[in-house]
Amino acid sequence: MRVAIEGIGLCGPGLDGWAASAPVLAGARDYEAAPTLVPPSALLPANERRRAVQTVKIALAVGAEAFAAAGRDPAATASVFTSSGGDGDTIDQILNVLASPNRELSPTRFHNSVHNAPAGYWSIATGSRAASSSLCCHDDSFAAGLLEAAAQVVTEQCAMALIAYDVCYPAPLGLVRPIGAAFGVAMVLAPAGGRFASIDICLAPKSTASVMRPAALESLRRNTPAARSLPLLAALARGEPAEITLDYLDDMALILDLAPGC
Amino acid sequence: MMAPLALSDFSVVSSVAAGRDATIAALREGRSGLAPCTFDDFPYPTYTGEIPGLDAGPLTGELAAFDCRNNRLARMALLQDGFIDSVAAARARYGADRIGVFVGTSTSGLRQTELAYRSQDHVSGGLPAGFDYARTHNTYSLARFVRAMCRLQGPAFVVSTACAATAKVFGSAARMIAAGICDAAIVGGADTLCATTLYGFHSLGVIAEAPCRPFDAGRRGISIGEAGGFALLEQPGAQHGAETVMLLGVGESADAYHMSSPHPEGVGARLAMERALAAAGLAPADIDYINLHGTATLVGDASEDQAVFGLFGGATPCSSTKGFAGHTLGASGAVEAAFCALAIQHGFLPGSPHTREIDPAFRSRYVREGRPARIDRVISNSFGFGGSNCSLVLGRAG
Numbered sequence: 200m201r202v203a204i205e206g207i208g209l210c211g212p213g214l215d216g217w218a219a220s221a222p223v224l225a226g227a228r229d230y231e232a233a234p235t236l237v238p239p240s241a242l243l244p245a246n247e248r249r250r251a252v253q254t255v256k257i258a259l260a261v262g263a264e265a266f267a268a269a270g271r272d273p274a275a276t277a278s279v280f281t282s283s284g285g286d287g288d289t290i291d292q293i294l295n296v297l298a299s300p301n302r303e304l305s306p307t308r309f310h311n312s313v314h315n316a317p318a319g320y321w322s323i324a325t326g327s328r329a330a331s332s333s334l335c336c337h338d339d340s341f342a343a344g345l346l347e348a349a350a351q352v353v354t355e356q357c358a359m360a361l362i363a364y365d366v367c368y369p370a371p372l373g374l375v376r377p378i379g380a381a382f383g384v385a386m387v388l389a390p391a392g393g394r395f396a397s398i399d400i401c402l403a404p405k406s407t408a409s410v411m412r413p414a415a416l417e418s419l420r421r422n423t424p425a426a427r428s429l430p431l432l433a434a435l436a437r438g439e440p441a442e443i444t445l446d447y448l449d450d451m452a453l454i455l456d457l458a459p460g461c
Numbered sequence: 462m463m464a465p466l467a468l469s470d471f472s473v474v475s476s477v478a479a480g481r482d483a484t485i486a487a488l489r490e491g492r493s494g495l496a497p498c499t500f501d502d503f504p505y506p507t508y509t510g511e512i513p514g515l516d517a518g519p520l521t522g523e524l525a526a527f528d529c530r531n532n533r534l535a536r537m538a539l540l541q542d543g544f545i546d547s548v549a550a551a552r553a554r555y556g557a558d559r560i561g562v563f564v565g566t567s568t569s570g571l572r573q574t575e576l577a578y579r580s581q582d583h584v585s586g587g588l589p590a591g592f593d594y595a596r597t598h599n600t601y602s603l604a605r606f607v608r609a610m611c612r613l614q615g616p617a618f619v620v621s622t623a624c625a626a627t628a629k630v631f632g633s634a635a636r637m638i639a640a641g642i643c644d645a646a647i648v649g650g651a652d653t654l655c656a657t658t659l660y661g662f663h664s665l666g667v668i669a670e671a672p673c674r675p676f677d678a679g680r681r682g683i684s685i686g687e688a689g690g691f692a693l694l695e696q697p698g699a700q701h702g703a704e705t706v707m708l709l710g711v712g713e714s715a716d717a718y719h720m721s722s723p724h725p726e727g728v729g730a731r732l733a734m735e736r737a738l739a740a741a742g743l744a745p746a747d748i749d750y751i752n753l754h755g756t757a758t759l760v761g762d763a764s765e766d767q768a769v770f771g772l773f774g775g776a777t778p779c780s781s782t783k784g785f786a787g788h789t790l791g792a793s794g795a796v797e798a799a800f801c802a803l804a805i806q807h808g809f810l811p812g813s814p815h816t817r818e819i820d821p822a823f824r825s826r827y828v829r830e831g832r833p834a835r836i837d838r839v840i841s842n843s844f845g846f847g848g849s850n851c852s853l854v855l856g857r858a859g
Binding site: 200274281283284285293294295296297298302303304305306309310311312313314315316318319320322323325326327328329330331332333334335336337340343344346347349350351353354355370371372374375376402404447448450451 | 558567574575578579581586587588592594595599600601602604605608614616617618619620621622623629632633636637639640642656657660661662663664665713714715716717718719720721728729732736845846847848849
């Protein structure tokens with residue numbers, strides 16, 4: 200399945216947006232780890248911006264950045280959201296309340312607990328009534344989302360947004376499900392064109408996944424499901440032809456054959 | 462237009478019945494599975510569609526690590542009506558790596574973590590030893606379990622778009638098969654009772670005290686149920702007779718309106734139905750029965766009535782089957798697709814138990830009493846939180 204990449208959005212620890220991060224990912228500038236800074240989203244009204252949970256903030260920030268780069272209207276574009284889990288703080292708070300004598304939940308917290316909460320806020324914020332799905336594939340959620348988005352681009356000959364994100368769980372869940380850092384990445388995909396690159400995506404038997412350098416970025420890739428996208432982002436930043444292997448389930452891999460520019 | 466796919470086999474388990482024969486019998490008799498809620502000492506009066514036997518019968522052997530209420534229900538659904546044997550036959554035909562698993566759930570094995578939080582070590586604060594997040598709580602757990610139990614090695618993921626999840630998986634599977642990523646797919650899913658949804662919907666004030674009464678003038682909200690159902694989708698071939706049920710179209714939309722309340726005029730709902738009909742290459746007049754989302758909330762039913770009347774007028778019979786199994790949340794798409802497939806195969810248009818007096822403000826042709834009827838094509842609606850909408854068009858092959 201060949202798809203073109205029209206725009207990229209990125210938000211991770213020491214990775215503040217695509218423009219600032221591309222030289223780091225290309226190896227032209229040193230990586231400096233820092234807490235993830237989520238830029239305030241112009242898509243949300245001020246009161247919503249304060250109340251929004253972290254998954255929503257990250258998804259909207261990277262989505263908006265990718266659409267700005269692509270010069271496309273999000274209201275007219277279908278989307279695939281993908282995450283290895285929901286909003287960590289929200290789920291922890293709900294579970295604590297339900298383990299307490301008084302089990303009354305907040306209705307807002309409850310609707311924020313659904314896996315597709317960021318997709319819902321995105322649809323409201325952008326006014327998009329286009330089809331939107333929200334996937335989970337544990338550690339391989341980025342690969343699964345890419346597969347689903349590309350299949351839609353190819354079969355329906357339409358543009359698609361792919362928005363992948365993960366946030367950390369507090370303890371005690373965080374002790375059994377450690378996530379490296381809050382991380383989000385978005386790509387606007389299209390059947391053809393695309394100023395960044397085009398990628399040919401192919402499902403293949405298991406092989407060794409592409410890794411990152413330096414070690415700090417490799418650690419981020421290993422420990423944060425949405426950061427499994429980093430080798431693809433690094434190849435896009437280098438702007439050279441590349442073959443990238445993403446882990447997908449126990450027995451498969453996604454091979455991405457990247458051709459820069461178009 | 463999408464290329465039609467055959468539902469080579471399907472299975473269903475809900476509080477109404479386990480298996481296809483018992484389910485169509487209950488639909489014919491108008492027998493509801495709703496009963497007073499006894500789950501988790503929930504302190505407010507309500508009815509739930511609870512499936513007996515899930516507390517007993519843990520998963521064992523190589524599947525033991527997956528043990529949680531939701532995967533127990535998934536196992537029950539895979540074992541109904543020889544569904545897993547049909548999957549095995551497909552595996553022999555296509556190869557394990559050519560069959561996808563695209564299933565849906567809203568809360569997956571979250572119940573396991575609810576219990577784990579109540580058993581936290583008071584000193585360390587840690588969760589109990591042996592708690593397996595990835596194979597129980599995680600949303601993907603369901604697909605991983607189905608893949609393991611069916612011995613499949615093809616592409617997989619879980620769709621979790623609240624109450625539209627197990628309808629949307631039909632669309633994912635159709636795209637994957639059309640793109641050549643796989644040759645066949647298991648779709649469907651499961652959702653089980655848990656405290657999060659009971660207390661969560663209670664916090665929204667949308668849980669009825671009595672059994673839910675969809676489209677009734679006196680409707681007071683939902684009854685929560687649990688259910689599982691799966692279908693094996695593949696390209697139609699010589700093995701599929703005239704009685705085979707086909708997936709003809711899928712339509713997806715978003716409301717762009719509110720996180721937990723549908724668009725008041727049903728704009729997103731109507732778009733989903735229009736897109737499903739367009740994908741099937743059909744007109745509204747081609748549809749013999751509409752299986753409504755119809756959860757029995759005040760605004761939800763009113764919004765859907767507007768969408769249905771606006772698109773179909775007042776002639777096409779419609780009903781919500783939530784009065785049978787309750788609102789099975791993330792499983793409702795798969796369960797109601799199974800109800801629709803049974804309606805087509807058995808020539809029976811399901812009614813609406815507990816609905817007494819149809820809301821006089823509604824204009825669509827709501828069917829309260831089930832009756833025999835030839836049904837060739839149906840549309841089934843599933844709408845969820847976040848304004849996620851999906852409609853499926855199913856029809857008879859011959």
